[in-house]
Amino acid sequence: MSRVAAAIDRAKSEGRGAFVGYLPLGFPDLQTSIDAAVTLAESGADILELGPPYSDPVMDGTVIQEATQAALAGGFRLRDTFTAVREIAKRTDVPILVMTYINPVLQYGVDRYADDLLAAGGAGLITPDITPEAAEDWIAASKRTGLDRVFLAAPTSTDERLDLIVKSSTGFVYTISTMGITGERAELDAAARTLVARLRDHGVEHACVGIGISNAEQVAGVLDYAxxxxxxxxxxxxxxxxxxxxxxxxxxxxxxxxVTGPASGN
Structure with missing residues (x-):
């Protein structure tokens, strides 16, 4: 049973949509990032999305890039990911997804990465820069370990690609609301609503929308359909x-x- 899917279902049973909160690991330092993740969980996040810093964060906006660069400058190393996840998992039951570009996973070794993440108490990976057809080794490792694998769907995705993403993902499908880098938007792209509807047509069980959400009003707007x-x-x-x-x-x-209410169709 997917811990991530269970967290989304639990929120729904309480008349809420799920709140997925992202923070970079190692910012402003490793221990504070651990404390920050626990604080986020204790302050209402249903799922934690934690990002190890990466030297070329092509999808990230300025605020996140600056934080990850500071973490790298502070000496963060890939192995610190598992240290952080282990310490956070000791202090909260909120499932922990690691958002990582695939190259560090390949360099570490896909099976070794999966085993170490599982041992640390992690729930799975969000992999923004790899498509399911190129992720055979990771899919196999996740099936073996029971870790969730979260792939991204974009407004530009074809129906054939969406079908593959839905079939390959567990936990949820990460639904990109706008094309481009992450960051706050004054208004969310209406394409997100259309994309979620398309994913529903392909049988998605859980679709979570990211990129551009910065206040409670926008959270509520997204949870009207996601x-x-x-x-x-x-x-x-x-x-x-x-x-x-x-x-x-x-x-x-x-x-x-x-809060969406018990009669919500989410």
């Missing part, structure tokens, strides 16, 4: 500017937008 809302930049900025207290305040405000 199963979860993914927030990153707003949380990273809150941590950078307000520390753990600022992060907690922002997370609670975002979580307030998740």
């Amino acid at each position: 199963d979860g809302a993914i927030v990153g930049t707003a949380l990273v900025r809150a941590l950078r500017e307000g520390g753990l207290d600022g992060l907690a305040e922002t997370a609670r405000a975002l979580a307030a937008g998740t």
